[in-house]
Amino acid sequence: MSGWLKIVGLGPGSEKWLTPEASEILHNATDIVGYETYVKSLPETVTAKLHASDNGVEVERSEFAMELAEKGAKVAVVSGGDAGIFGMAAAIFEAIEKGKNEWCELNIEVVPAVSAMLAAAARIGAPLGHDFCVVSLSTYLKPWSIIEKRLRAASEGDMVLAIYNPASKQRREDLLSALKLLEELRGGGTIAIIATDVGRKQEKITVTTIAELDPELVTMHSLLIIGSSHTRLIERDGKQPFVYTPRFYQDS
């Protein structure tokens, strides 16, 4: 068996964030497996056989990729952003644990990348410059009771929040419930950032507050960053403000 399986983060949107390691793997792979949006966005110089699939079939996609690698293919499973952050990496390991015993002896590697939250944070300054929590708002993945518990815990610890999967076309209620809860826990004046399609042509960054956040601006390609009590805003003439969370924590 000379096959391998590498789970490759492409970074968020732009080829300027694709690491040399990821690029080399994409160009050496015989087969590339992933959600169609990401498979379609690969560099044009990639010659591997492409296997695009729909959103929501991560388990089937993982099993398919493992079967290919087992047969000797050099398989890159691609994810947007970093594959380890709400991406394909966990799905692959779920498949390995439930699948054939031989699968875990295959040559398997995760290739790190710039994650969406890091790119979003960079666009606005350094909102994640101090302790923070990363929470997915998807009730597809866990019950609302767990999400609520985690939003409460993050707020109890006064940590900045990076929120993945805030909403989809159909799923809007989770976002409204989360905003209501966070307003109660952190105050409506707390800084909130909506970062949509980061690294893509249609990128849009909105700096607002929890109380004034317009849920209509939030899409399935958005990520939210909610400040701690220490997160600060620097106004600029005619430009988007900077937002950052100081390195030092002082009650003042």
Next chain:
Amino acid sequence: MSGWLKIVGLGPGSEKWLTPEASEILHNATDIVGYETYVKSLPETVTAKLHASDNGVEVERSEFAMELAEKGAKVAVVSGGDAGIFGMAAAIFEAIEKGKNEWCELNIEVVPAVSAMLAAAARIGAPLGHDFCVVSLSTYLKPWSIIEKRLRAASEGDMVLAIYNPASKQRREDLLSALKLLEELRGGGTIAIIATDVGRKQEKITVTTIAELDPELVTMHSLLIIGSSHTRLIERDGKQPFVYTPRFYQDS
């Protein structure tokens, strides 16, 4: 004024994780400012004037960099990993807020990168595959009471923990206190990972439990990942196990 200041994450250790964007900026800069370890690790093709400084002088370094940019230099301020995660980005914005009014009108940009925690997680599987918290253990930056509160909050929410700055040569007590507290909160059998010098020749990854974690293995170049109650280990014959946290949260 044609100067600019870009705060550039170099990724953790290896040039294979340096993004094309970061590489381009390093090659276009007239001046590069940073902690000497990072300034020394730059690609050999970089021709900018190098300004290396010691650890712990982030404020002075930031002011120096802003002064250079104000005079028209093209300045890259470099950080290991991602500059927005306990790196130079927050330090620069602190300097801007305290410094001259003109500074916030300069051309300033943060350039995202692969962060140390993403690279460490990738080496072992997908431990950050579900909700998690990122906490610095440095009592240089905040009082122990705040750290304790956040470790408790993260545990209350059953979130995986990525711990930055777990110890230095002198500062060892914070680590021992944190391990004791986390053992009490999460149980001694909880999966713990020590990732040291990730991406460098001397990289060392240890998979253990909170109770069995050897503090002597933790250096100032280490990062810890502490599992949630759902984090799982996949044993492999003669190889390091995989560790991952499933995407789905089910009480079972």
